[in-house]
Amino acid sequence: MSRLAYIGIAIAVLFILAAIFAPFVATHDVAAQDLAMRYFPPSAEHWFGTDGLGRDVFSRVVFGARISLEVGITVVVISAIFGTFIGSIAGFYGGFVDKFLSGYVFNVFLAFPGLLLAIALVAFLGAGQGKLIAALCVIGWVGYARVMRGQVLKVREYDYVMAARALGASNLRILFTHILPNAIQPLIVQASLGMAGAVLSEASLSFLGLGIPPPAPSWGTMIEEARQFFATSPHILLFPGIAIALTVLAFNFIGDGLREYLDPKQRRR
């Protein structure tokens, strides 16, 4: 794999560890306000400084990793399972089922640009972590379904699938033991890129005030709160901003690296 992919894995592991051990890594209570200590720049006591309510920015960024990764992983797992299921059905059965799913259903979900469908869902459902995850899954699953459909279409023509069929294996057995394991590689790439997308989407929705409501230390919410004071206290915005960028970058590196690694045609370049 490329060097960048290893850098990505290193950053991702760092953030995952920070998220898991957040209570031990954080130096202060995330919710503790100290109005005498507002807008303090980074110091030995407050590594990333303090925000507008005197809260420790470092501890909030660390706990923010927890929210980001929790949302990201949940969204990726749910949409990957659902997308894989629908995509396999479309690819495996083909014909009318495929025409209906990939020709119509996929297109409907792709007809909303970017975050718009998630924004619309949250607008009607209301804000909150569970609803946010649901909204991101609704926009996320199509990517996996498309990848899976293409893979299954390709793999099901292979000789060993025909051999399994000749031996009398059932459709389900062929799908699960022969087709899925051989179609899974691009899915892992998609999941890695999807993780980057989900983290960014969570931050974006929280920034718009449609994600996880304050006082939860979501990186997007922190940036929204810090925005007005950027000229005087840039650190409040900068640190969560860097955290988002690094996380997104890490998962993009991993995804790109895996894709190159798994695709020998690209590896030669």
Next chain:
Amino acid sequence: MKYRFLNIARQLALMLLVIWTVVSLVTLLIEVVPGDPATVILGETATQEQIENFRAKHGLDRPAFFFSYGGEKGFVWNGSDNRYADYWLGLLQGDLGTSFRTDRPVRDMIFERYPSTIKLAIAAMLVAIGIALPLGVLAGSRKNSIIDNLASFFALLGISLPTFVIGPFLVYLFAVQLGWFSPTGSLYPEDIVLPAVTLGAALSAILTRMIRSSVIEELGEDYVRTARAKGVSERKVLFKHVLKNGLIPVVTILGLQLGVLLAGAIITEKIFNWQGLGLLLLEDGIGKRDYRLVQGCVLVISVTYIIANSLTDFVYRKLDPRIRLS
């Protein structure tokens, strides 16, 4: 010829089907609002009469769909006198309903704001092309040089830095420190520069990567070797042969991204207080729980996106004969 018409007709039918579904989804989404929209908007203190008036005025007292299911009654056929049919009837006459808050036609509110969002999206696209075209061509034609590495680094930054980090940073640098532009608003014509750069940053990064790999790929083709063997200058090879073929996939991305820019403008408009459709959706629509306005905004943005995509697809087929034939 006959086959081509059939193909276009099929594409058109699919587009209409998708638009119909999107409109239906958006229309019915109002049903998932927790609680009664009338109470949500009028507040807990509203009298029964006020609520009933509001419901009657906006058709909320009528059934939502052709049939309803659930409760004690089970399956009930409501007939054609329902809100879903109302919305469609209005839509066919170009009517998006009346705002829950301002009592103004939603269509007028949207079309007041739409031009500034389109202006912003086009400006962002121009910024993205202006950055990506020279950078991508330079990087692709000098593979693995310093310029190539710099371009790759810049592209990575653009892809991973979210709009809402780039935006405040640009405001700080160019508005607060240097004083070249206003930090927010759209008072002067040059005030579009910062929002356009913010919105176009991610796209310019994606485009740079695409143009780079496209140029590298085309430079390895046989026709380039032929042209070089004939003694065509390197500049001519690059601009006359390579770019002409290499830009075809880029055109597709541009078309697809126009819609993404329209949606992405929501965040940029919030950062710069740019009075466009995104801010209307966010502040007047979602912020004030004006669900009718939210429906209208979501509808207009997604239908624009669908039409832009279909047009792109069409142009792409025209440009690349290989796709047309297959």
